[in-house]
Amino acid sequence: MSAASRFQGLIAATHAPFHDDGSVNLEVIPKQADGLIQAGVAAAFVCGSTGEAHSLTVPERQAITRRWVEVARGTPLQVIAHVGHNCQQDAAALASAAQRDGVCAISALAPSYFKPVDVAELIRFLKPVAAGAGELPFYFYDIPGMTGVSLSMTQFLEQAPAEIPNLTGIKYTNPDLVQFQECLAFGGGQFDILFGTDECLLAGLTFGARGAVGSSYNFAAPIYRRLIAAFEKKDFATARAEQLVSVRLIRLLAKFGYFAAAKSVMTLLGVPVGTVRSPLRRLSADDHKSLERQLKDSDLWGAIQPS
Template sequence: MTLKLTGLVPATHTPFTDSGEVNLAVIETQAEHLLRDGIRAVFIAGTTGESHSLTLAERLAITERWLAVTRGTPMQVIVHVGGNSLGDAKTLAAHAQTTGAAAIAALAPSYFKPKSVADLLLWTTPIAAAAPAIPFYFYDIPPLTGVNLPMPDYLEQAAERIPNLAGVKFSNPDLLAYQRCLHLSGGRLDMPWGIDEYLLSALAVGGSGGVGSSYNFAAPLFHRLLAAFGQGDWATARAEQWKAAQWIETLIRFGYMPSARRIMERLGVPVGAPRLPFQSLSADQAKGLDAALEQLGVWSWR
């Protein structure tokens, strides 16, 4: 089963109220903002969506809301269903299929970790089987899960075990492994790139799009990067990638998650502060971030 996530796929924030509750009402504003920015697919309840800080009930409600507000629009919804509970992941997967998601994805459990590709297959196969009618992506992000297994080996074995396998959301800087994955099965599998500040590198070796957090607020910049790459204009593509890298590096310096959420607030999308263990920016930090972004000129980059 194939699906090609070409272009930009924002990994969306989960909106929270001032008291820390999920704010479902804001999801419509998120979708409208992204549609205006030329986005046609979203990846919900993943890392940027703070999935590990959400209850099962919250994740089910978030999926239902995204599918409701995007119904009748050109936007596809890919639901991240992974976590540390296999039962919860299967419930989320089946629910995503029932509610009309375009695909599901699941990262590896990060507390009791699979130690081998065989272990990972035992974990992901029943998740994919819970939503057999829609594509399944494994979400590889070793820096956060602590699971660093060879994705080419996983894909070769998963192709025989998971009929609805679509590919891997590749949030792993190993470009050699990425290239090997791209060339498996004659390029049939989909390999959306997951590190925004290296997007051009992935395109250069054969990638066709990415799933990332910064596409929530910097989509116009990345659209220009994609267009320049498609036209063979490497100078412009590199210049846009460098702008993106500086923007992302600045957010990391002040704390990426709360800083990215502050940018969304400034763009009129009130996603609120992150959940603990993330903390909101202090007044001084927010002032420093705003000054740094103004100095870079990021608002003109949009």
């Protein structure tokens, strides 16, 4: 992937759509994709944390990825498949399937039960996973808050290319903004570092982020598009105000349990992605109504509507 073709703009970390009984509902994916396209989102990052990847079987993940590629074909929407797994062989199989299905890139996080103790061990784990997708661009998914694996990403960028020639960059969901700057600058900007913290997007932009992956871009892309537009015009007061709106929205959802509440918002917007799988807690009917009331009684509901 050349510098000119790197991912830019908002990349939505999509929800896994479920029926009420918890089974996968592939019929909703066209609505999800259409909503992203209408909102000006550049790409879909499928089967990641927001997509409850570790609560899905391998066949379910393959089916979801395949359907996203089918739906996105012929549209501006690109598809990145997360293939990470605690089992190296399953991750490699997911990578191979994603390449066959026609995704634009793959990504994988570190194993989180038996954890790599250093960068070299992380690279040994990821090498056959990335190789499973041939020359397809590979992004390491750094999210220490979920995996418990906190290793130097600059060391990773220095050492990994010799073993992972298709390494293109990092999906950087890590609160260390000092290291984020270092990764962006590494090798003269050689790698594509996708910013992964929605509540701090403005900070990422100031450091030079061009692409950002986030769950709230599914339902709140208008906020972030206004933020980016204000930033590009050097209207930093407006950009800060929009960022604060996103923080307020995400804090509200977190009160109810973020993942389930985010899916509830999607349903309110006419995209019925369903509930969450255990061990995530489902919203009760009363919680759903309370969330809807608090959203619509504030300026947050208007903030996420298309302009």
